[in-house]
Structure formats: structure tokens, C-alpha cells
Amino acid sequence: MILPSLLCSSFITFSQDYTGYRTGNYTGVNSVFFNPANIADSRYRWDVNLISVSALGGNNQASFKLKNLSESFNADSLENQLYGRNAGPTSGLMSANLIGPSFMFNATKKTAIAITTRSRVMANVEEIDGTLLQQVVDGYNSEAGLPYTITSAKNMFVNMNAWTEFGASVGQVLIDKDKHFLKGGITFKYLAGVGNAYLQIKNLTTTINEDKVADKAYLSNTTGRIGTGFGGASFDNFEADDLTSFDSKGFGADIGFVYEFRPDQAKYRTGDNYEWKRYENKYKLRIGVALLDIGSLKYKRDMTRSGAYDLGVTGGERFYLSELSNVDLDDYKKFFDSRPQFFTPVAGNTENEYKVGLPTTMQLDVDYNLYRNFYLSFAGQFSLVNNDSKPYNSQYKNTFTLTPRYETGRFGAYLPINYNELTKLNAGVSLRFGPVFVGSGSVLTALVGESKQADLHIGIRFGVLHKSKDGKKKKKEKEEKKPEPANQ
Numbered sequence: 001m002i003l004p005s006l007l008c009s010s011f012i013t014f015s016q017d018y019t020g021y022r023t024g025n026y027t028g029v030n031s032v033f034f035n036p037a038n039i040a041d042s043r044y045r046w047d048v049n050l051i052s053v054s055a056l057g058g059n060n061q062a063s064f065k066l067k068n069l070s071e072s073f074n075a076d077s078l079e080n081q082l083y084g085r086n087a088g089p090t091s092g093l094m095s096a097n098l099i100g101p102s103f104m105f106n107a108t109k110k111t112a113i114a115i116t117t118r119s120r121v122m123a124n125v126e127e128i129d130g131t132l133l134q135q136v137v138d139g140y141n142s143e144a145g146l147p148y149t150i151t152s153a154k155n156m157f158v159n160m161n162a163w164t165e166f167g168a169s170v171g172q173v174l175i176d177k178d179k180h181f182l183k184g185g186i187t188f189k190y191l192a193g194v195g196n197a198y199l200q201i202k203n204l205t206t207t208i209n210e211d212k213v214a215d216k217a218y219l220s221n222t223t224g225r226i227g228t229g230f231g232g233a234s235f236d237n238f239e240a241d242d243l244t245s246f247d248s249k250g251f252g253a254d255i256g257f258v259y260e261f262r263p264d265q266a267k268y269r270t271g272d273n274y275e276w277k278r279y280e281n282k283y284k285l286r287i288g289v290a291l292l293d294i295g296s297l298k299y300k301r302d303m304t305r306s307g308a309y310d311l312g313v314t315g316g317e318r319f320y321l322s323e324l325s326n327v328d329l330d331d332y333k334k335f336f337d338s339r340p341q342f343f344t345p346v347a348g349n350t351e352n353e354y355k356v357g358l359p360t361t362m363q364l365d366v367d368y369n370l371y372r373n374f375y376l377s378f379a380g381q382f383s384l385v386n387n388d389s390k391p392y393n394s395q396y397k398n399t400f401t402l403t404p405r406y407e408t409g410r411f412g413a414y415l416p417i418n419y420n421e422l423t424k425l426n427a428g429v430s431l432r433f434g435p436v437f438v439g440s441g442s443v444l445t446a447l448v449g450e451s452k453q454a455d456l457h458i459g460i461r462f463g464v465l466h467k468s469k470d471g472k473k474k475k476k477e478k479e480e481k482k483p484e485p486a487n488q
Contacts, residue, residue, distance in 0.1 A: 017097055018054050018457045019441030020414030020430030023367065023377040023403045025281050028463045029104040032114045032169045035256035035290040035363060036185030039104050039112040040171030043279060043409065044463040046105040049116075051098070052437075052459025058423040059092035059125070063450035066443070089154070090133065092125040093397060093422055099459065110173035116187075118167070122359060122394040123160040124387070127152075135208055135217040135321045146210040146217060156201040157391035160235045161356060162194035163297060164246070169254075181260040181283070186253065193248030193297040195232035196356050197329060200391040201225070206313070208321070218318040225346070227308035228332045229392055231299025231354070236328045252295025252358055261285040279409075279466040281369070288365040291384075293358035301352055307333045309343040317341070359394045360384040377403040397422045401441075409465050410434055416441050423452040435462035 021027065022034045028047030031038035097120050104114035131148050171185035204224035210217050232247035260283035262268070268282040313319045319342050327335050336343040364380040378401070385395040401418040412432035418441055419425050430439025438458045445451040 017056070017095070018052075018430075018439075019401060019418060019428060019455070020403050020405070020416035020439050021412070021432065021437050021457060023365065023375075023379065023405060023414060023416075024407050024412050024432070026407060026409060026412060026432065028461050029102050029114050029116065030099060030459070030461060032104065032116060032167070032171075032185070032187060033099070033118070033254075033292075035258060035288045035365070036114075036169045036187045036254050037171055037183045037256040037258040037288065037290070038185065039114050039169060040110070040173050040183040040185060040258075041181075041278065042104065042106070042112055042171075043281070043465055044104070045466055047103065047461060047463030049099055049102040049459070049461040051100065052457070052461065053096070053098050054455075054457040055094075055096040056453060056455040057092075057094050058453030058455070059090065060422055060452065061088075061090050061130075063452045064446060064454065065450050066446040088130055089127040089156075090125065090130050091127060091422060092123075094121075094123040095396075096121045104169075104463075110176075112171040114167070114169040114171075114187075116167040116169065117165070119162075119164045121160075121162045123158070124395055125158045126387075126391075127154045127156045128158070129156065129204075131208060132206075132321075136324050146208055148208045149206070150208070151205050153203055155388050155391065156204070157198060157387075159196070159198035159387075159392050159394065161196050161392075161394045162233070162235075162238070162242070164192045164194065164244070165252070166190045166192070167254075174257075179262050179265055181262055182257065184255075184257045186255045189252040189254070189295065191250040191252050191295060191297050191358075192246035193232055193250065193299060193356070194242055194245060195230075195235060195238070195247065196297075196299050196392055197230050197235050198228065198392040199329060199332065200227045202227075204311075209318075211318070211320075214320075216320050216322050218320045219313050220318060222311055222313035222319065224311045225308065226311050226336070226343070227346075228306055228329070229354070230302040230305040230330070231356075234330050236330045248297050248299045250295055250297035250355075252293060254290065254292045254294070256288065256290030256292075256363070258286060258288040260287075283367075284369050286365070286367040288363070288367075290363040291360070292363055293360045296355045296357045298353055298355050301354055303352070305330055305333050307336065308346040309336050310346060311343060313342055354392070357385060357390065357393045359396050361396050373406055373408055375405050375407070377401075377405065379403070407432070412437075414439065426451055426453060428455075430457070436460050 028044050029049050100117035102116035107113050129150055167187045167189045169187040173183045175182035202225045206219050206222035208217055209220055233242040233245055262282050263284050268277050268280050270277050362382045367377040369375055381399040383396050383398055385393050387393040387395050397420045399420040401416050403414055403416045405414040414430040417427045426442040427444040428441040440456050442451045442453045442455055
């Protein structure tokens with residue numbers, strides 16, 4: 001069954017979207033994904049991303065420790081934390097972000113252009129009752145404390161989305177006056193949808209009882225509504241090749257602005273035309289604002305797998321939860337249709353086409369130059385998605401991150417400390433060595449204690465930094481002064 005597999009696999013996937021690394025000034029073309037204005041006045045003349053991967057698995061229940069991985073990843077241990085009589089409502093998030101071949105270059109002194117490719121997979125689990133889930137997965141658990149009554153107006157759902165993006169970005173210097181510097185950027189994205197799937201339970205009122213003779217759990221006195229929806233590829237048999245099976249299309253955009261306060265701007269100016277030394281980080285304070293993932297994908301609903309039903313178990317009727325234990329998500333409609341005494345189709349509830357919105361967020365970043373190559377960044381990520389009425393939409397969690405860092409053109413060290421509403425407080429580390437970077441936003445928390453998320457980012461990209469004209473001049477003078485080798 002896909003739902004418990006999704007929850008447990010939160011700890012066998014890996015990373016959040018480039019936590020720590022994303023705050024730096026030497027991310028090259030990758031910086032366009034964090035704020036499209038970043039590529040203007042870049043430290044690089046041109047930059048190419050070969051491949052970069054960021055992935056995350058997290059939830060509000062289960063935790064793990066790096067020092068005791070075998071016990072932390074034990075299936076029974078995870079099940080007890082994720083679902084069961086003491087678990088409560090379970091929520092989770094999985095995200096995988098693959099940046100493919102991408103490049104950026106400076107078209108003029110004030111304009112930069114980037115062409116990018118990226119594939120993404122996301123899944124959300126929201127407010128699934130732990131005791132209900134346990135009885136579906138296990139078929140029956142005598143230690144669950146039955147009977148157990150659920151009266152919930154909450155919207156329980158699980159959704160999965162996969163899509164690929166082809167982007168074209170422009171970054172432009174807008175204001176360059178005295179101590180004040182402002183740049184803006186925009187990315188236009190062609191979206192190729194791979195697949196969407198969701199399961200939703202609304203306004204559930206039920207009692208879970210136990211049949212001690214048959215050793216099974218069953219529902220009685222039940223009302224509510226349950227619905228499933230599918231478009232594109234099947235997630236029950238999802239493979240990497242499916243990322244190129246584009247079954248829908250759409251358009252999206254990112255837009256952002258970056259302001260820099262440059263109190264010592266005079267020392268960074270050079271030449272008669274008063275140009276900036278572009279190889280230098282010139283600001284004391286940097287403030288960035290971006291609106292990311294605007295747009296949607298239009299899917300054709302697969303009516304053979306999609307439907308909505310009123311759930312009713314009345315009088316002396318019993319619906320045994322073990323019947324659902326081995327049913328794939330793709331086969332839920334077939335299962336519901338085969339039991340009309342419990343599941344009544346809702347007429348006219350599903351449309352042939354539906355739009356799936358991107359996980360839109362507002363990003364805020366404030367970066368302060370402490371001393372020379374030492375910086376302190378504070379960032380906020382705010383979700384602008386409400387998926388209560390649209391359970392098929394993916395959604396990021398609100399997150400706040402504080403990142404002290406040290407960076408030069410060849411090396412960067414980042415120490416992100418982040419808090420989000422799902423996995424709470426985590427700390428990690430990210431490192432950049434020339435073209436290679438690797439890191440995690442939670443590894444330090446898992447090392448010294450327990451973390452409710454597992455994440456990793458890793459990648460390789462390379463570019464040519466702007467060079468100091470003074471440095472070139474000194475190098476040339478040194479070479480000219482070098483004595484000629486004596487004739488043999």
C-alpha cells in the first residue's frame with residue numbers, strides 16, 4: 001500500500017532544497033532557483049551546472065539518530081512512531097529536486113541570462129489519523145485500545161506530484177546609485193507534467209471496533225466522504241523513465257528582487273567610467289525577496305481511477321479495514337465500486353480536466369557581512385498554497401533558517417539552523433569545494449540527538465569568475481621583470 005510506504009520512506013530518501021548552500025554568493029546558475037535576480041551582477045562571467053540533487057523526507061512523528069541507524073530505521077520502530085494509538089494525526093513531506101544541464105552568462109555589464117532544466121517530485125501527507133492508519137496497514141492490532149472513535153472535521157489527504165521544468169531567466173541591474181544597488185529578475189518556465197495522484201477523506205465520523213473472534217478491526221456508525229484523483233503516470237509503479245513521459249503541460253514563473261547596501265562603495269569602483277569590481281562581494285547588507293513557483297499544470301483526469309464517494313456504515317453493518325491492506329492506490333476506485341453498500345458515488349463530483357497548482361512560496365533573505373568573508377543570513381520561506389479545497393496541490397512548509405557562513409571563490413562553509421512547522425528545529429552543515437558541493441540541513445541534529453527529517457544535497461557545477469584587473473596587471477608586471485634564462 002502506497003501511503004505507509006510513503007511515510008516510512010521519508011527516512012530512506014534524502015534533502016531539503018539546498019539548505020545553507022543557497023545563501024552564498026558563489027552558487028552560479030543554481031542561484032536562479034532561489035531568486036532569479038541573483039544572476040545579475042554575478043561573481044561569474046559564465047557558469048554551467050552539470051547535475052545537482054536535493055531531496056528531503058520528514059514528518060511530525062518519527063525521529064532517528066545517526067549513532068543508532070539500525071534501530072532508528074527498524075520497520076517496527078518507525079511504524080510505532082508514525083501510526084498507532086499514541087501517534088495522533090500524522091503529516092509528512094517528501095521532495096526531490098534534480099537540476100539538470102543549465103547555464104548562465106553575462107549578456108552585458110548589467111544583464112545576465114540563464115537557461116535551466118529541472119525535474120521535481122513532491123508528496124504531502126496531512127492529518128492522517130494514526131490509529132486508523134495502523135488498522136489499515138496491519139489489518140488488526142490488538143494493542144490499539146479499541147473501540148476508538150474519530151470525529152474529525154479536518155481534511156485528511158495524501159498527494160503526489162511529479163513534473164519537469166524548462167526555464168529561461170533574465171537578471172537586470174535596475175538601480176546603481178551611490179550606496180544603493182537594486183537588481184531584479186524573472187524566470188519563465190514551460191512545465192511538463194508527469195503525474196498527479198491524491199486521496200482525500202473529509203468530515204469523517206466513525207468508531208473502530210475489534211472482532212476478537214476473527215482478529216480483525218472494523219468500522220461502524222460511519223459517515224464521511226472519500227475521494228481519489230489521478231492524472232498522468234501511475235505512482236504505484238513509478239520509475240525514473242516516467243520523468244520524461246509528459247502527460248500534461250502548463251506555464252510558470254519566478255520573480256525576485258535583491259537590494260544591496262554598499263556603504264564603502266568607493267573602494268569597489270574602478271576605471272574612468274566608474275565600473276564595479278565585479279569579482280568582489282561589495283555589500284554590507286543584502287535583502288532579497290522572491291515569489292517562486294507561480295503557475296499550474298492542467299491534467300486530464302483518469303476516470304478509470306478517479307471518483308468521489310459518500311461513506312456510510314450504519315446499523316449493524318461492519319466494514320473490515322483489513323480489506324484495504326493490500327489494495328494499491330490505483331485500484332481504490334475499483335475497490336469502492338465493488339462495495340456499493342458502503343460507498344455511494346457522488347454524481348457530478350469529478351471534472352474531466354483539473355489544474356494542479358505549483359507549490360508557490362514567498363522567499364525572504366537578509367544577509368549581513370560580519371567581517372571580510374564571514375556572513376550571517378536569515379531566511380524565511382512562506383507557503384502561499386491552501387490545499388484544503390484542492391488536495392491535489394503540493395505544498396512546502398513555512399520555514400525559518402539562520403545560516404552563519406564563511407566563503408571565498410574556491411571554498412564555502414555553511415552552518416544552517418532551521419525551524420519549520422513540520423519537523424521543528426534542525427541544524428546541519430554544507431560545504432563547497434570549487435565546483436563540488438555537498439550538505440544537509442539536519443545532519444548535526446541527527447548526530448547529537450534526534451531529527452524528524454533526513455535530507456541531503458549534492459552537486460557539481462563550474463564557471464569562470466570575474467578576474468581582478470589589478471591582479472592581472474601585477475601578474476603581467478611580475479612576468480616582465482622575470483629574468484631571461486641564461487643561454488646554455
